[in-house]
Amino acid sequence: ETGVTQTPRHLVMGMTNKKSLKCEQHLGHNAMYWYKQSAKKPLELMFVYSLEERVENNSVPSRFSPECPNSSHLFLHLHTLQPEDSALYLCASSQGPPYDEQYFGPGTRLTVT
Amino acid sequence: QQQVKQSPQSLIVQKGGISIINCAYENTAFDYFPWYQQFPGKGPALLIAIRPDVSEKKEGRFTISFNKSAKQFSLHIMDSQPGDSATYFCAASIMDSSYKLIFGSGTRLLVRP
Numbered sequence: 176e177t178g179v180t181q182t183p184r185h186l187v188m189g190m191t192n193k194k195s196l197k198c199e200q201h202l203g204h205n206a207m208y209w210y211k212q213s214a215k216k217p218l219e220l221m222f223v224y225s226l227e228e229r230v231e232n233n234s235v236p237s238r239f240s241p242e243c244p245n246s247s248h249l250f251l252h253l254h255t256l257q258p259e260d261s262a263l264y265l266c267a268s269s270q271g272p273p274y275d276e277q278y279f280g281p282g283t284r285l286t287v288t
Numbered sequence: 289q290q291q292v293k294q295s296p297q298s299l300i301v302q303k304g305g306i307s308i309i310n311c312a313y314e315n316t317a318f319d320y321f322p323w324y325q326q327f328p329g330k331g332p333a334l335l336i337a338i339r340p341d342v343s344e345k346k347e348g349r350f351t352i353s354f355n356k357s358a359k360q361f362s363l364h365i366m367d368s369q370p371g372d373s374a375t376y377f378c379a380a381s382i383m384d385s386s387y388k389l390i391f392g393s394g395t396r397l398l399v400r401p
Contacts, residue, residue, distance in 0.1 A: 177333065206387055215297070216334070218377065218391040230386055263329050275320055275383050279331025 178202040179280035187286045190256060195270050197237040197281045198249040198266030204232075204278070207249040209241060212282065213262040224249060225271050256287045290315060292380050294392025301399050305363040309395045311378035314359065317354045319382035323352065323363050324391075326375045335376070336363070339383070 178201045184221075188194050200207060209221040223231035226242040241254040249266055263284050267277040293312045301307045311321075322337035338345045338352040338361065347354045351364040365372055378392040 177330070177331065208387070210326045213394065217292070220388055223387045225387065267331070271385075272383065273388060275381055275389065276322070276334050276337070277389060279333065280323075281329065281331050 177278045177280065179266060179268055179278050180265075181280035181283050183283060184281065185284045185286075188253065188256065188288060189288055192256075192259070193252070193254040195253065196251040196264055196266075196285075198251075198280055200247055200249075200266075200268035200278070202268055202278060204270055205246060206269045207243060207246070208269075208277065209249065209251050209268040210265040210267065210279075212265055218265070221251075248272040253285075256285075258287050261285055261287045290390055292378060292379050292390050292392040294395060296395060298396045299398070301368045303368065303370060303399055303401050305368050305374070305399075306316045307368045307397055307399070308362060309378070309397075310360065310362045310371050310378055311380075312358075312360045313390075314381050315380070315382050316359070317382050318380040318390075321352070321354065321361050322389070323350075324377045324379060326377065327393075331357070332377055358381065365397075368397075370399045370401050373397055373399050 182197045206225045211219045221235045222241040227243045242250040263282040265282045267278040269277045323334035325335040325337045326332040343394045349366045354361045375394045375396050377394050381389045
C-alpha cells in the first residue's frame with residue numbers, strides 16, 4: 176500500500192445528491208492533491224493543498240468543493256453533479272516542492288446517474 | 289505549452305520483447321520527467337524519473353531516454369513480462385517551484401505470455 180487511503184472506493188449518486196469523498200495520508204507529507212481520471216484522457220489536476228492552504232485550483236466547477244482540515248486529511252464535497260463528472264477520483268500526497276514524487280491512493284470510482 | 293503528448297495509446301508486446309513508449313513536451317522550463325505505472329484498481333505509482341542533466345537513466349529493466357534538443361523522452365522496458373501489463377503515464381513538471389505534474393494521456397501495455 177502507498178500510505179494514502181481513500182473512501183469510499185465506489186460511489187453511485189444521483190444528480191441531486193450531496194456526497195463527500197475522503198482521503199487520508201499516513202506519510203507525513205505537506206501537500207495533498209485531487210485528480211480526476213477519465214477514460215483516454217490525461218489525469219486532470221483539480222486542487223492542491225499545501226499545509227492546509229489551497230495553492231492550486233484548476234478552473235474546477237463549483238459543484239466540487241474541497242476541504243483540508245489538516246495536513247493528513249482531504250475531502251472533496253460533491254453536489255448537483257452531472258453525468259460527465261463520472262470518473263475515477265484520485266487523491267495524492269507529496270512532500271511538496273522540490274520533492275515531487277506523488278503518492279496516489281487507489282481512487283474512488285464515481286458514477287453519476 | 290503545458291501539454292505532454294504520449295504515444296502510442298496502446299501497445300501489445302510478446303514476453304521477452306522490448307516495450308517503448310514515447311512522450312514529447314513543449315515547455316522548456318520543465319525539468320523533472322517521471323513515469324508512473326498504474327495497475328487496474330490501483331492509483332498510479334512512480335516507476336522511474338529523470339532530470340534533463342542526464343540523457344539516460346536505468347533502473348533494472350526500465351530505462352528512460354531523454355533528448356533535450358528534441359524535447360522528447362521515452363520509456364524502454366527490456367525483457368517485458370506479463371506482470372508489466374499496466375497503463376503507463378509520462379509526466380513533466382518544474383521541480384523546484386511547482387506542485388503541478390502535467391501528465392500524458394497514458395499507454396495501455398499488454399505483454400502476452
